[in-house]
Amino acid sequence: MEQANRTDALPHLPASDRFIPGRPKTPEFPAPTGETTPPLEKILGESPAIQQVRRLIAQICRVDVPVLIRGEPGTGKDLVAAAIHYAGGRAGRPFIKFNPAGAPEPPIEGELFGREKGVLPDAPGRRIGRIEAAHGGSLLLDEPGQFSPALQVKLLRAIQDRQFERLGGARVRQADVRFLVATRYDLSAAVAAGAFREDLYYRLSVLPIVLPPLRDRREDILPLVEHFARRFALRGGHPFRRITAAAVDRLMAHPWPGNVRELETVIERALLAADEGTIGPEHLPAALAAHDDRLPLPGSLEARVAELEREMIAHALGRSGGNVRAAARELGITPRIARYKISKLGIDPALFHRRRPA
Numbered sequence: 001m002e003q004a005n006r007t008d009a010l011p012h013l014p015a016s017d018r019f020i021p022g023r024p025k026t027p028e029f030p031a032p033t034g035e036t037t038p039p040l041e042k043i044l045g046e047s048p049a050i051q052q053v054r055r056l057i058a059q060i061c062r063v064d065v066p067v068l069i070r071g072e073p074g075t076g077k078d079l080v081a082a083a084i085h086y087a088g089g090r091a092g093r094p095f096i097k098f099n100p101a102g103a104p105e106p107p108i109e110g111e112l113f114g115r116e117k118g119v120l121p122d123a124p125g126r127r128i129g130r131i132e133a134a135h136g137g138s139l140l141l142d143e144p145g146q147f148s149p150a151l152q153v154k155l156l157r158a159i160q161d162r163q164f165e166r167l168g169g170a171r172v173r174q175a176d177v178r179f180l181v182a183t184r185y186d187l188s189a190a191v192a193a194g195a196f197r198e199d200l201y202y203r204l205s206v207l208p209i210v211l212p213p214l215r216d217r218r219e220d221i222l223p224l225v226e227h228f229a230r231r232f233a234l235r236g237g238h239p240f241r242r243i244t245a246a247a248v249d250r251l252m253a254h255p256w257p258g259n260v261r262e263l264e265t266v267i268e269r270a271l272l273a274a275d276e277g278t279i280g281p282e283h284l285p286a287a288l289a290a291h292d293d294r295l296p297l298p299g300s301l302e303a304r305v306a307e308l309e310r311e312m313i314a315h316a317l318g319r320s321g322g323n324v325r326a327a328a329r330e331l332g333i334t335p336r337i338a339r340y341k342i343s344k345l346g347i348d349p350a351l352f353h354r355r356r357p358a
Contacts, residue, residue: 040054040057040058042079042082043057043076043079043080044224044227045217045220045223045224046220046223047212047217047220049212049216049217050212050217050220053080053209053211053212056209057083057087057209059207060084060207061083061087061088061089062088063207064088064090064178065178065206065207066159066179066180066181066204066206066207067081067178067179067180067181067204067206067208068187068205068208069081069181069182069183069208069209070183070184070185070187070208070209070210070211071184071210071212071213071259072184072211073184073258073259074214074258074259074260074261074262075214075259076211076259076260077183078140078182080211081138081180082095084180085137085138085178085180088138090137090178093134093136093137094133094134094135094136094138095134095137095138095140096139096140098111098112098139098142099142099143100142100143100146101142107120108147108151109154109167110127110167111127111129112129112130112131112155113129113154113158113164113165113166113167114126114128114129114131114132114166115127115166115167115168115169116166116167116168116169118168119167131158131164131177132173134177135177136177137177137178138177138178138180139177139178139179139180140180140181141155141179142182142183143182143184143185144181144183145187145195145196152196152200153197155200156197156199156200156203158175158179159179159200159204160203162174162175162176162177163175179204181204187201187204187205188201213256214256214259214263215255215256218252219350219351221251222248222251222351224260224263224264225243225248228263228264228267229243229267229279232268233271236271236272238272238274238277239276239277240271240279241277241278242277242278242279243278243279243280244278244279244280244281245307245310245311245313245314245347246280246281246307246310246311247270247279247280247281247284248314249310249346250281250284251263251266251284254287266285266288267279269283269285270283271283306345309341309345310345313327313331313345313347314347314352316328316331317342317347317349317352318352320352322349322350322351322352323349324338324349325338327349
């Protein structure tokens with residue numbers, strides 16, 4: 001599988017899609033104008049799935065071919081598309097996004113390919129389309145599966161032959177654009193159902209990227225929480241000190257149907273509601289409590305003791321980089337008792353390995 005994703009294992013690519021002479025084969029990752037964080041570093045997480053996504057981006061940015069990015073809503077498809085653009089040879093040129101969002105076909109075609117004067121009664125003026133606006137750069141198309149068959153044919157021509165005409169026009173124009181396509185759907189199923197052109201699908205999926213949902217990479221939840229909390233604290237002037245172990249439990253137990261976007265919203269609201277920068281379970285949405293079956297009844301002596309133990313053990317593990325023996329030594333208990341309590345309280349020491357001091 002790894003070999004199939006290698007760019008040097010694609011001898012069928014046309015010469016125009018291979019490395020450009022004089023361009024270094026080891027890509028640098030410049031930031032967009034006004035940004036300080038390289039785009040690849042914005043793909044946060046240390047899970048194997050996210051590490052693979054970063055490796056694919058580093059490979060894909062070297063060849064100028066279409067990319068199909070598939071993932072559930074909120075998994076970061078736009079972020080991946082931006083990383084591919086700004087890490088590649090078109091970084092200094094426009095990065096244009098187009099989301100048709102269920103609009104009728106004539107306006108969609110006019111927005112994408114442009115239109116000549118007087119073609120649409122409700123929009124009489126001439127308009128440059130997104131493909132022309134992205135000339136020399138990249139165009140992110142969102143959900144092309146909703147395009148009509150006729151529009152799919154025109155899109156295939158623009159991608160494959162790099163040619164198109166404006167709506168109502170006769171002049172053939174050149175499409176010097178890299179197409180990045182984002183979708184939540186399995187387009188191969190749409191092909192099988194006859195709803196999406198097979199030739200267009202295969203042209204788009206030369207180098208596909210599938211983004212994992214957050215529920216399948218829970219080891220990334222805590223790093224994301226810290227990132228969002230510190231970012232919102234910096235932007236809004238709200239202090240952030242820590243997040244309690246009970247709050248972490250609820251975050252880890254939640255299935256996150258809205259993925260990273262939902263987590264970002266939850267942390268922003270929690271930080272606004274938190275007292276003195278400490279996020280506890282009371283600052284999280286009630287919906288998160290429904291999935292946390294590890295906590296005793298709130299307010300009971302058992303709950304208070306469990307919360308204190310969980311917090312002390314979690315902080316000790318954080319300082320020891322997930323080393324149970326070192327954490328037990330700090331807490332003044334035996335490693336056997338530490339392991340028992342870690343198991344009883346549902347704490348995963350592996351989540352703290354990344355915090356090991358340098």
